[in-house]
Amino acid sequence: MPERLFVCTPSKLASFTDCPRRYRYAYVDRPAPPKGPPWAHNSLGASVHTTLRNWYALPADRRRPETLPTLLKGTWVREGYRDEAQERAVFRRALEWLESYVETLDPDVDPVGVERVVAVKTGVLAFNGRADRIDSRPGPDGPQLVIVDYKTGRTGLDTDDARGSQALALYAYAAERVFRQPCRRVELHHLPSATVAAHEHTVESLARQVTRAEETARDIMAAERAVADGTDPDEAFPVSPSTLCGWCDYRRTCPAGVEAPARDAWSAVERALLPPQEGPAAQD
């Protein structure tokens, strides 16, 4: 019998790579353990992403900065903030980011996809993921697709982040096959610092990222098989404590997590209100 394909998204693979125990809590244990309260930085990221999606849904002649306050208000997610004053301050900051960002966009150019799901199968994976944006831009040999990922975390990103992102590489690999057009360039658009970190993949570098993803999928399937064969789930999906524990949704369930310093749901957005060069990284 051929082995079944491992159905996955980039976040599912990243979850196991970051911490097998977190993967188990999120994808294996049923009922799943309770998550902690919603994070304000997730609310902020979702609000900004949806605003940009809705901006592109407008007719080209209405894609103007003046529409942004209404768009952002309409999509604003309120969960996780410390209080209304903090929420209002973050709303204003997010609006500033968006106003600067749309100045860099040509309203008359429609992307190939906005929050577009791309899917591909390999010998091991059935991958699907939602790319923030897929552009078509002129290249030396004709139009090329570009994967664009919006970031709203505190810290700027560099070309190493773009090159190393497995998610972006898998989107590019899948988009190339879905649209039958070359897709080698991946970009991280960091709205708080108004910077773009880019990387040009090659056929080989995309293949390497796919191979790594397949290795992760094999590890996950082996751990799941081990549990089915009687291995203690705690052993098959070990904890992997790190600085991420403070931000983990399962910190209160996990024996390693309860020792990690607790973060307030609004800690990351508090730092988002500082000038870009100060403070540690936050999630997007």
Ligand code: SF4
């Ligand atoms: S708290 Fe840390 S060790 Fe525990 S599941 Fe979360 S990331 Fe893993």
